[in-house]
Amino acid sequence: MVCQYNKIFYRGSEFVEKQRALDYILERESLILGISDNIWEVAETAFEEHKSVEYLCDALESEGFEIERNVADIETAFTGRYGEGYPVIGILGEFDALSGISQVPDLAKKEALKEGGNGHGCGHNLLGSGSLAAAIGIKKYLMDTEKSGTVIYFGCPGEEGGSGKTFMAREGVFDELDIALTWHPASVNGVASISSLANYQILYKFHGISAHAAANPHDGRSALDAVELLNIGVQFLREHIIQDARIHYAITDTGGFSPNVVQPYAEVLYLIRAPETPQVKEIYERVNDIAKGAALMTGTRLEIDFVKAASNLVPNNILEAMLYKNLNSVPIPEYTEDEIKYAKGFMESTGEQKNPMTGLVMKIPDSEKRKLLLSKLKEPILDFVLPYFKSDQVLPGSTDVGDVSWICPTSQIAAASWSNNTAAHSWQAVSQGKGSIAHKSVIYAGQVLAATAIDLINNTDKIEEAKEELRSRLGDNEYVCPIPKGVKPRSISGR
Ligand SMILES: [Zn+2]
Numbered sequence: 001m002v003c004q005y006n007k008i009f010y011r012g013s014e015f016v017e018k019q020r021a022l023d024y025i026l027e028r029e030s031l032i033l034g035i036s037d038n039i040w041e042v043a044e045t046a047f048e049e050h051k052s053v054e055y056l057c058d059a060l061e062s063e064g065f066e067i068e069r070n071v072a073d074i075e076t077a078f079t080g081r082y083g084e085g086y087p088v089i090g091i092l093g094e095f096d097a098l099s100g101i102s103q104v105p106d107l108a109k110k111e112a113l114k115e116g117g118n119g120h121g122c123g124h125n126l127l128g129s130g131s132l133a134a135a136i137g138i139k140k141y142l143m144d145t146e147k148s149g150t151v152i153y154f155g156c157p158g159e160e161g162g163s164g165k166t167f168m169a170r171e172g173v174f175d176e177l178d179i180a181l182t183w184h185p186a187s188v189n190g191v192a193s194i195s196s197l198a199n200y201q202i203l204y205k206f207h208g209i210s211a212h213a214a215a216n217p218h219d220g221r222s223a224l225d226a227v228e229l230l231n232i233g234v235q236f237l238r239e240h241i242i243q244d245a246r247i248h249y250a251i252t253d254t255g256g257f258s259p260n261v262v263q264p265y266a267e268v269l270y271l272i273r274a275p276e277t278p279q280v281k282e283i284y285e286r287v288n289d290i291a292k293g294a295a296l297m298t299g300t301r302l303e304i305d306f307v308k309a310a311s312n313l314v315p316n317n318i319l320e321a322m323l324y325k326n327l328n329s330v331p332i333p334e335y336t337e338d339e340i341k342y343a344k345g346f347m348e349s350t351g352e353q354k355n356p357m358t359g360l361v362m363k364i365p366d367s368e369k370r371k372l373l374l375s376k377l378k379e380p381i382l383d384f385v386l387p388y389f390k391s392d393q394v395l396p397g398s399t400d401v402g403d404v405s406w407i408c409p410t411s412q413i414a415a416a417s418w419s420n421n422t423a424a425h426s427w428q429a430v431s432q433g434k435g436s437i438a439h440k441s442v443i444y445a446g447q448v449l450a451a452t453a454i455d456l457i458n459n460t461d462k463i464e465e466a467k468e469e470l471r472s473r474l475g476d477n478e479y480v481c482p483i484p485k486g487v488k489p490r491s492i493s494g495r
């Protein structure tokens, strides 16, 4: 369990307390990694993470944090607070799993631990505990130095398909923050200056009239026909929307298995994405019109059920530069021969699929570094920090961290939790979620976030600069929560 680290990395008298805070994370390693493993074991999905929340709250409480549960009226949302006064630094933690992706741990072959069970395919067990590591490191610093400052661990449920943070943002949970920091498990270490896509998720429900499909079809009104016509209409819409938008759908209820019955009920779940919320809204309204048309054509009744939404991520170059400095100052974990062999097994299990890192590395402006890193992309573990450069890239995905980034300067790092070429939401990611490589990434990420928060506490000018950057990026736009009032978070089973 114990990680191999070069323990002293911040030398000099001004760094004594900072180093002590980071050492404290190592001292608490078995607590932190134990929680990560426990959360992996229980693998609870969106808004049902009751046991995971208990593990985290117990640990925070034992470290002297003041816990508030049921935040924003969400049972599995909580905060843990330590310290007083300015600056108020938020550390975002997630802990929800994905359904149907259960996997035997540490096995480089697809095999469910529990058929149809849940699994941590996005590494949120690591995310939640790495953020815990950061929070307790910052607490140690505040305690030792008696400096002004508050650290708040935000227990954010339902990231996967739930946008827990967006619901929390709607209720003003993040409003007191000066800065928010977080991280995500990945196959490499780094901080990127990227935005993400805003999204809306909506269920279109059609209510028809059941009838015998042969005897009296003229009396029936097919809800399934309405779903099909909506989908066909949207196929034609796709040509006439902006390039960067995405419209995905899943038919979540076809109305049953009987072709000899006119289906009285059917529903389809839509996920609409675009670089900015107003663009998503515009497409959403056009999809609504198509859905109304489908209902009119089929004589069915349409119910539009807004599920959730997320805003685009607003990058912050000031925070990114500070995180990058610490990504390089905190020693990157070193790996044993056994770990390299372990990672090689997982890398080979991904077959010939194209390494998603290639595209990222190809964008590095420095050609020498680019060449060097391209050659490293064949290694089983990417034990380096990706060079940081400013860009206007948009991540072709979404995150509810986006909503926090509209409220206060927010930034996140990635840490190498998985073998090279492991994709998030894959069985390989679940399998590696309790391994020693993943464990090392939890401690590394926690130390990098804590070190950056400590730098911010000591240099509050940077906080004000980061706020100024956020103001200038937003211009005249103010944060408006994309989830309408009255819409409540819902679990997968409660959908
Ligand atoms: Zn995910």
Ligand SMILES: [Zn+2]
Pocket: 122, 123, 124, 159, 184
């Ligand atoms: Zn995730």
